[in-house]
Amino acid sequence: MTANPTPQPSFSGDHRSPARAALNRWKAGVGLAVLPHRQPEVKATAKVSLQGISLSYKANGGTQLLALEDINLKVNPGEFVCVVGPSGCGKSTLLHLIAGLQQPTSGNVRIDDKLVEGPGTDRILIFQELGLFPWLTVGENVEFGMKMKGISKAERQEKIQYYLRLVHLAKFKDSYIHQLSGGMRQRVALARALATEPDVLLMDEPFAALDAQTRDLLHDELERIWAETGRTIIFVTHNVREAVRLGDRVVLFTFRPGRVKREFLIDLPRPRQLEDVTVAKTAREILDDLREEINKSLEAEYSHEAAR
Amino acid sequence: MKRLARYLVFYSVLIGVWLLLAKLKVWPPYVFPTPQGVMESLWAGFADHSFWIAIGVSMKRMLLGYSLSVILGMVLGLGVASNKFLEQTMGGLLVSLQSLPSICWLPLAVLWFGLTEKAILFVVVMGSLLSVTIAMETGRQQMPKIYGMAGRNLGARGFQLFWHVLLPASLPYIVSGLKQGWAFAWRSLISGEMIFVSLGLGQMLMMGRDLNDMSLVIAVMILIVAIGYIVDGLVFRTIERRLQQKWGLTPAT
Incomplete structure (x- = not known):
């Protein structure tokens, strides 16, 4: 499935230069070079x-x-940044803030140094519950964002084809959402988000509800698509192994209030597998840190119950 | 097949009893017509085009009035649903107004518009507006929030968001309200047409009364029921079935 030679699209945007870099990185099997922590010159880029x-x-x-x-x-x-934390630590909320669907009480979100004031198609959020439109076919779902952007019909059709092929759903263009399995719906959501050609892809526990085989497959596909399209991805999950499997960097959140507890650079070679010993070992380290936060969240839950 | 047989038996018995009662001549024919008389009236009405004209006039009023009330109702319903103050104030008023039979609007309409087409249209609109508004309001509230968020996330704004996301997303929740609105509008229209001479099926009924022609009265009543049933069965059931198929809800049996 991974060896599918998907043709490069005839249209291209400025997002493609990091794409090539990521692709080379991926092909070479070299982990991402270390990005120095919070250095002032990083801010500009x-x-x-x-x-x-x-x-x-x-x-x-x-x-x-x-x-x-x-x-x-x-x-x-x-x-590719993964945000990990116990449930209730506000990681989903963070994605909503970046997507511009919610406003922070203080502080600001910037994309390319431009202040985020509302939703915009430069960043697309894939919701945990997907939010695919049941009244539209798969193809029309993928088309939706492009239609809102006012892209011409011919170009839309071409891109629907391209992105559905990218997620291996070309045959299901005319199906309705309820006719698809969970994994397929996931991929429609991915195609719909990619089709608006956002610079940033925000993913909220997208694979949490899937069975293990489907999830593994989608990990491979996401990694491949990320390498091919060069998008910036912020991926929220509670599964540390998944985070290590996918991320260049894993950001660990504390439990309520959500704060950045630690960041881990994952410079393991790609493509990775969930079963890789190195992945498991790195996950183990992060998990030790996370466990503390999980305990806090459990305590909060129990004390809540006791108070009742 | 069994269902058809049941229908056949039921209606033969019904018409049989009717025939028997008419044959016994308990009541004079201008009080109690024979089935043959009603059939003849139906036939004659279609043959001299008076029924076709009446149906045409009534349907035209229906379409105009109903479309108006759907558009108005959607705007009103969405407005009420999206504003907490309106919801708490207008919401209650709308529900209480719905208990007012729509024909009560006729005196007001006549004073405002005179004995004109507009007065009838007004009654039709008032008859169905509230059902559509309330349906739209509850539909907007029942509709999962995720669709609106997903739409905004994908770049839909303002009218686009309403037309391409909020409206289709709320359709399964409002279709029964739209259907109810149609039924109310239909009743209001016939009542309105009965009050003053204006062509249409309602006036046909009153003409039957004026001529002491009970067969005509019954014939028109049958027509009114038939049209109501056909629209419900053909238009609204089809829409419902399509929606259920698309959304993957349990298909109507």
Whole structure:
């Protein structure tokens, strides 16, 4: 499945230079060269930069609840960053903020140094529950973002073909969403997001609900598509192994309020496999750190129950 | 097959009893017509085109009034659903207004518009507007939020978002309201047409009364029921079935 020679598209955008770099990296089997931590010169080239992001909201009792606290994060063009944390640490919320669907209480999100003020097609979020449109066919779903952008019909058709082929769903162009399996729906969501040609792809636990085989397959495909298209990806998951399998960098979040606890650079050679000893070993290290946070989240849950 | 047989038995018995009662001449024919008389009235009505004209006039009013109330109802419903203040204030008013029979709007309409086409149209619109508005409002609330977010995320804004995302996403939730709106509009129209001379099926009914022609009255009543049933069965059931197929909901049996 991975050896499918997908033709390069006849259309190309400026996002393709990091693509080639990523592809070469991938072919050479070399891990990403270390990006130095928070050095000032990185700022100029960062694709996504989060500065002092905090978010609080009113809880049921009327008390202010701090969901995210002082998040600072820079993501380089073409980088694959995985965000890991216990459930309830605000990692999904973070993606909504980057997507512009929600506004932070303080701090700001910048894409290419431009302030994010609302949703934009330069960054597309793939929701955990996908949000595919059941009233449209697979092809029309993929077309949707392009239609909103006002791309001509001929070009849209060409791109639908291209992106459906990229996710191996060309035969299902005229199917409706309910006729597809979970893994196929995942791929439609991926194709729909890619078709608007965003610089940044935001993925919210996309493979959490899938069986292990389908997930493995989609890991391979995502890695391949990432290498081919050179998108910047921010991938949220609670599965540390998945994060190590996919990411150039893994960012560990604390439990409530969500803060960046630690960052790990993963310079293991690609393509990786979930079963690789090196992946498992790296995951182990991160997991030790994560366990502390998971315990905190469990404690919070239990004390909540006890209080009831 | 079994269902057809059941229908056949039921209607033969019904018409048989009717025939018997008419034959016994318990009541004079202008009170209780014979089935043959009704059939003849139906035949004659179609033959001299008076029924066709009446149906045409009534359907034209229906289409115009119903489309108006669907458009207005959607705008109103969306407005009410998207604003908390409106929802808490207007929402209750809309529900209470729905208990008002739509023919009650006729005196008001006549004073405003006179004995004109506009007055009838107004009654039709008022008859179905509230159903459509309430359906749209609840549909908007029941609709999963994810579709709106996904639409905005993919670059849809303003009217585009409404037309390409919010409207289709809420269709399964509002189609029953649209159907109810149609039924209410149909009733309002016939009542409205009965009040003043204006062509249409309602007036046909009153003409039967004026002429002491009970056969004509029954014939027109049959027509009104038939048209209501056909629109419901052909238009709305088809829409519902299509939606269910597309969305992968349980198909209607």
